[in-house]
Amino acid sequence: MRPLLCCLGLAALLGPCLACPSACSCSTKKNGRLLAECAYKDLQEVPEGLSSNVTILTLSANRIGWLGQGSFAEVPEVQSLWLGYNQIGVVEPGAFALLVHLKNLDLSHNKIADFPWQDLRNLSGLQILKMNNNRLVGLPRDAFRALKDLRSLWLNDNELTTLAEGTFDNLPSLSQLQIFNNPFNCSCKVFWLKKWTENTSVSITKGGSTLCVAPGRLKGRAVTDIPDHHCIAPSVQLTYLSNLDNTVMYDGLTLTLHCSVAGSPPPEIRWKIQTSSRRIEINGPNVARDGSIKQSQERFLVFKNGTMAIPNFSKENEGIYTCLAVNDVGTRDVSVNVALAGSENPAEDLLRDDPQASHLGGQSCYKGDEMDPSGAGEKLVIVYHMPRESKSRAGGAVPRVCLGTLLLALGIALCC
Numbered sequence: 001m002r003p004l005l006c007c008l009g010l011a012a013l014l015g016p017c018l019a020c021p022s023a024c025s026c027s028t029k030k031n032g033r034l035l036a037e038c039a040y041k042d043l044q045e046v047p048e049g050l051s052s053n054v055t056i057l058t059l060s061a062n063r064i065g066w067l068g069q070g071s072f073a074e075v076p077e078v079q080s081l082w083l084g085y086n087q088i089g090v091v092e093p094g095a096f097a098l099l100v101h102l103k104n105l106d107l108s109h110n111k112i113a114d115f116p117w118q119d120l121r122n123l124s125g126l127q128i129l130k131m132n133n134n135r136l137v138g139l140p141r142d143a144f145r146a147l148k149d150l151r152s153l154w155l156n157d158n159e160l161t162t163l164a165e166g167t168f169d170n171l172p173s174l175s176q177l178q179i180f181n182n183p184f185n186c187s188c189k190v191f192w193l194k195k196w197t198e199n200t201s202v203s204i205t206k207g208g209s210t211l212c213v214a215p216g217r218l219k220g221r222a223v224t225d226i227p228d229h230h231c232i233a234p235s236v237q238l239t240y241l242s243n244l245d246n247t248v249m250y251d252g253l254t255l256t257l258h259c260s261v262a263g264s265p266p267p268e269i270r271w272k273i274q275t276s277s278r279r280i281e282i283n284g285p286n287v288a289r290d291g292s293i294k295q296s297q298e299r300f301l302v303f304k305n306g307t308m309a310i311p312n313f314s315k316e317n318e319g320i321y322t323c324l325a326v327n328d329v330g331t332r333d334v335s336v337n338v339a340l341a342g343s344e345n346p347a348e349d350l351l352r353d354d355p356q357a358s359h360l361g362g363q364s365c366y367k368g369d370e371m372d373p374s375g376a377g378e379k380l381v382i383v384y385h386m387p388r389e390s391k392s393r394a395g396g397a398v399p400r401v402c403l404g405t406l407l408l409a410l411g412i413a414l415c416c
Contacts, residue, residue, distance in 0.1 A: 188328035
């Protein structure tokens with residue numbers, strides 16, 4: 001009786017390990033890993049009845065068209081999953097999220113246009129990801145951010161027209177990247193990719209085949225050959241003006257700031273205003289050519305030429321005024337802290353309390369017209385902040401804009 005019980009116990013232990021769908025062949029490899037070989041079986045879905053101990057699952061060259069949230073629930077220990085050469089067009093969110101032991105994932109040669117990239121956040125041990133020969137048209141910037149062990153990434157032969165800057169950042173183990181045969185639009189949005197390829201140690205297979213499809217002047221040229229002069233990061237200057245030509249003048253003090261920008265393509269001008277009571281963002285001009293105001297921000301008049309006017313400037317309008325220059329290569333911003341002299345926030349307080357404010361001794365600075373002495377005795381203190389040393393999307397540091405501290409009071413302009 002005892003030998004029989006031992007045999008039954010052994011069978012109970014081994015039974016689940018050897019569970020195998022009829023369409024597959026299962027075996028234990030020399031290293032102890034359980035292989036489920038289900039390739040070339042004309043399967044239309046992931047088969048049921050797989051052992052929970054399967055670590056290698058091969059489903060290549062079938063007719064699987066859909067992967068659901070529970071498609072791999074039976075194989076939580078799988079480390080290698082081969083799904084190439086199927087007809088997969090739909091991948092539900094969660095299909096791969098629980099496969100935390102996955103190291104190799106092959107989804108190549110399918111019909112995937114939309115993928116649940118959030119599933120990859122749990123796959124921190126993934127080393128090889130093949131998504132080539134699909135229909136991907138875009139990737140989130142942080143799609144691969146969690147994949148610290150990723151060594152090989154295949155994205156070639158898709159429909160990618162652009163890639164967000166930083167897509168391949170935070171991948172310390174990456175050694176091989178394939179992105180050729182994608183219809184890249186070589187606008188300045190992908191200029192960063194040229195700079196990245198010049199400085200990375202990652203092997204970019206068939207780099208010469210990573211070609212531009214648009215614009216017409218660059219069609220057929222490699223992405224790495226985008227001319228530098230076509231893409232220039234923004235520069236920005238912020239100046240004070242005493243009045244606006246050809247505009248209606250208002251009673252009281254009118255604060256007028258002018259934002260001058262340069263770059264290629266020409267940057268857009270945006271404004272951010274932070275007062276003690278509110279935060280405002282203005283993403284374009286709100287004053288039409290005929291003088292009508294397009295939006296409800298009557299207090300802040302923004303013109304197409306980069307000028308902002310605040311009629312009847314008062315204490316409630318004190319705060320930080322930021323001009324941003326934005327183009328496909330990068331973003332540059334500069335701020336001024338504006339207060340009425342004699343209020344509770346004088347110039348010396350602004351300089352002492354604001355770590356970004358600084359005197360730039362020995363350097364030239366940009367300033368506008370002096371304040372009109374007829375300005376009803378009002379005094380303005382304008383503290384120019386040091387512009388941030390932000391990185392452009394091309395990967396290089398943007399040159400500093402030289403600014404200083406202006407004390408504008410009754411026609412007196414001091415530049416430090």
